[in-house]
Amino acid sequence: MAFCDFLICPLCAAPLVREGASLFCTGARKHCYDIASSGYVNLLPPGKGKNARTGDDAGMIAARTAFLTGGYYDVISDAVAEIAATNIPKREGRIALLDAGSGEGYHTCRIARGIASATGRHIDALGVDASKKGAAAGAKLAARTAADGADISFAAGNIFSLPVKDHSLDVMLSLFAPIPAAEAMRTLKDDGILVVTASAARHLWEMRCLLYDEVREGNAEAATPEGFVLKEKREVRALVHIPDNGTLMHLFTMTPFYYRTPESGRARLASTESLDVSVMADLYVFTKRKDF
Ligand SMILES: C[S@@+](CC[C@H](N)C(=O)[O-])C[C@H]1O[C@@H](n2cnc3c(N)ncnc32)[C@H](O)[C@@H]1O
Known part of the structure; x- marks a missing residue:
């Protein structure tokens, strides 16, 4: 697995280079980051372990893998x-x-x-995610589906x-995830693009009608991140057939609704055999403001 040359040490910001199964920084302390057997590297700064807890848990990652594949x-x-x-x-x-x-990396690999x-x-x-399990899943997927023209790696x-x-x-992508606007501004080239994907107002409407009375x-519109300007917006609108309850439960588990659905809604979902759901996402391409 190749690791891209734009990585730096999370401790001292010196460039990282690969030596065998580790990434070493070229700073005086030669900080070392081992590449896990699954192929991802953990670049969560030591002592900031609480970052890891913002990542999705194993159940959510497994549900998302099952659904997206x-x-x-x-x-x-x-x-x-x-x-x-x-763009x-x-x-x-x-x-x-x-x-x-990047979650478990399915979109990362397809989009790249x-x-x-x-x-x-x-x-x-x-792909960068706070979840080590997500980064590991992404690295395994990238290795399984490797093809010419794309080197895809994952880091926690x-x-x-x-x-x-x-x-x-x-390019920086942000799909259904918090948008790190200041980091996008810092890491993108002057003519680089920030591509944001957000749920549209009626995304998964039919499932939500089952879950809630x-x-x-x-939210209808994503805010333009500070320092950026909107270059293009595109709407994705599709009616997708979910053929069985198992798949429907995977979809439910990977959404925020999983955490805020009453028992009555869960029961209705559990007894639903199949469902046609509206997949509605809004895509935004932002570029850096010249005067910022
Ligand atoms: C809803 S998921 C979307 C995952 C993927 N982009 C997709 O569309 O399938 C949001 C992801 O953002 C990650 N995340 C949230 N806060 C983060 C942070 N501060 N640093 C890194 N990842 C973070 C979570 O671990 C989770 O995998």
């Missing part, structure tokens, strides 16, 4: 790859991409490969304090 959300990652590929600054050479809050094939350029992609890390060089990224629409 069924292809039910591919319509989203296909659209993200397409909008990113058309990436046009130049020769490799594309540097970071997926901030989609961009590589659409642009014909090699891509170095890194804090997206609000990224172990990444200043002005080194062409009274359903309210979610």
Whole structure:
């Protein structure tokens, strides 16, 4: 597994280089980060272990893996790859991409490969998530599905304090995750793009109607992060057939509704055999404001 050359030491910010099964920093202290057998590297700063607890737990990661590998959300990652590929600054050479809050890496891998094939350029992609289990799952998936044109690696890390060089990224992705605006500003090149994917107001509407007696629409518009300007917005709207209750439960488990659904709603979901659900996401491409 290759590790991209935009990584820096989370302790002293010196560049990281790979030697065997470890990444060493080129600073005076030569800090060392071992690559786990699953292929990910833990770059959560020592002593800041509480970061790890912000990551999704094993149950959520497993549910998301089971659901996403069924292809039910591919319509989203296909659209993200397409909008990113058309907005990436046009130049020769490799594309540097970071997926901030990459979960178990399914979208990271699909989007990175989609961009590589659409642009014909090699891509170095890194998924960063606070969850070590998520990063491990991503690394295993990237190894299983390795293909020419894309080097995809995963690190456990804090997206609000990224172990990444200043002005080194062409693309930062944020899918259904907190948006690290200040870190995007620091790590993106001047003409780099921040691609945000957020749930639209009626995302998963039919499932929400089962879960709650009274359903309210979610937030309609993502705020433009400070220092950025909106370049393009695209809507993904699809009706997706969920064929069985097991898959429906996986979808439920990977959403925030899992934590705030009354017993009556859970019971209705448990007795539902199949469901057509609206998959509705809004994609935003932001670029840096020239005057910021
Ligand atoms: C809803 S999940 C989305 C995962 C993935 N992007 C997807 O669309 O399938 C949000 C992810 O953000 C991660 N996350 C939240 N806060 C984080 C932080 N401070 N640093 C790194 N990851 C974080 C969580 O661990 C979780 O995997």
